[in-house]
Amino acid sequence: MKASDLQDELTSLLHEAQANQADIVAFRRSLHEEPELSLEEGETAAKVASELRMLGLEPTVGVGGHGLAVDIQFGEDGPTIALRADMDALPIQEETDLPFASKKLGRMHACGHDGHTAMLLGAAKLLVNCRVPLRGRIRLLFQAAEEINAGAKAMIDDGALAGVDEIYGLHNLPTLAHGKTATRQGALMGSVDRIEIELTGKGGHGAIPDQSIDPIVAASAIVMGLQTAVSREISPFEPAVVTIGSFQAGEANNVIPHRAALTGTVRTFAKTTQLGMEERLTRIIHSIAEAYRCEAKVRYIEQTPVLINHDDALQHVESVINLMLLPENRVEAKPTMAGEDFSLYLERIPGCFFWLGSGPEEDAEHAYGLHHPKFTVHEECLPTGAALLAGIAISRLADLKI
Structure with a gap:
């Protein structure tokens, strides 16, 4: 032709x-x-x-x-x-x-x-x-x-x-x-991964926090702490995003719940960066949870490259x-x-x-x-x-x- x-x-x-x-x-x-x-x-x-x-x-x-x-x-x-x-x-x-x-x-x-x-x-x-x-x-x-x-x-x-x-x-x-x-x-x-986090503490009365282990406080610290995986562990020339999109815990204003659940999305722009995210985020989550006396379960799901x-x-x-x-x-x-x-x-x-x-x-x-x-x-x-x-x-x- x-x-x-x-x-x-x-x-x-x-x-x-x-x-x-x-x-x-x-x-x-x-x-x-x-x-x-x-x-x-x-x-x-x-x-x-x-x-x-x-x-x-x-x-x-x-x-x-x-x-x-x-x-x-x-x-x-x-x-x-x-x-x-x-x-x-x-x-x-x-x-x-x-x-x-x-x-x-x-x-x-x-x-x-x-x-x-x-x-x-x-x-x-x-x-x-x-x-x-x-x-x-x-x-x-x-x-x-x-x-x-x-x-x-x-x-x-x-x-x-x-x-x-x-x-x-x-x-x-x-x-x-x-x-x-x-x-x-x-x-x-970018790549797309999903992260699911379940935190278990000890529920109790909101007015007596010393008798409880608060998973909301632990989860809040984890949300903030996860940002260090990008800002302090990945080169600024390797783009990455960690976003927690859902945070579910408790139903009453005066009750410390027993559990908290979070889900998020993780995005990167290089395969090598994507491969390291699970270890980074899991380590940070478990370390913070332990500091707040909570038990953490993490599920990391690789979705697309x-x-x-x-x-x-x-x-x-x-x-x-x-x-x-x-x-x-x-x-x-x-x-x-x-x-x-x-x-x-x-x-x-x-x-x-x-x-x-x-x-x-x-x-x-x-x-x-x-x-x-x-x-x-x-x-x-x-x-x-x-x-x-x-x-x-x-x-x-x-x-x-x-």
């Missing part, structure tokens, strides 16, 4: 996706109205499977829980390129007042996974209508349970990556204007963006401690993950961010994402370096 032919095909993909915008938007809105939490995405998966079957495809359902996988074969044997979208929503009460706002109390697509699913479905339509000669196959992965960092592992365990040579994915970014993209070499997103893009795959994505959207619409992404279980795929095979702008054209940096109850997607980004996903895969199978 000539480079000019590929350029024409990528341009036509974008135009075709824009022509299909109404369908992509309608599907996204149908998912937005009926959000499903992680591990509960049965109806979402059924809707996706139905749309895929209408395109003449036969998806495998129940991959990694409620996930789906489907292959699109092109010509003779060649590489297998995977494209992934996530499908789950969050336990957040929506406050957007949109006409298609969530109908489910306390549940909302506040991270835009409804948009990701609609984009990959839009890409599927472009791929089945592809007119250029290709070698190999494209595997579409619709993943459940990304928000709890469980879906990618489950998909992998069910063979979603079997035979796959490369994988690509994107995430919308409301603080970046639609029509823009952001890429980054190497580490893009640092998300690190592979150079060759990144260069390919950037080349496709440059051809489809022009170089001025691609910026360098800032590193973030937010996590993504797409990193588990990249730990096993080459690939690339990038940001797709989903914010307003003006003052996007002040838009409501991911996981906010007023978060929304500017739907002009949906056909752009669909075309980019399809274009990345097609150009990888076109037997031509761009």
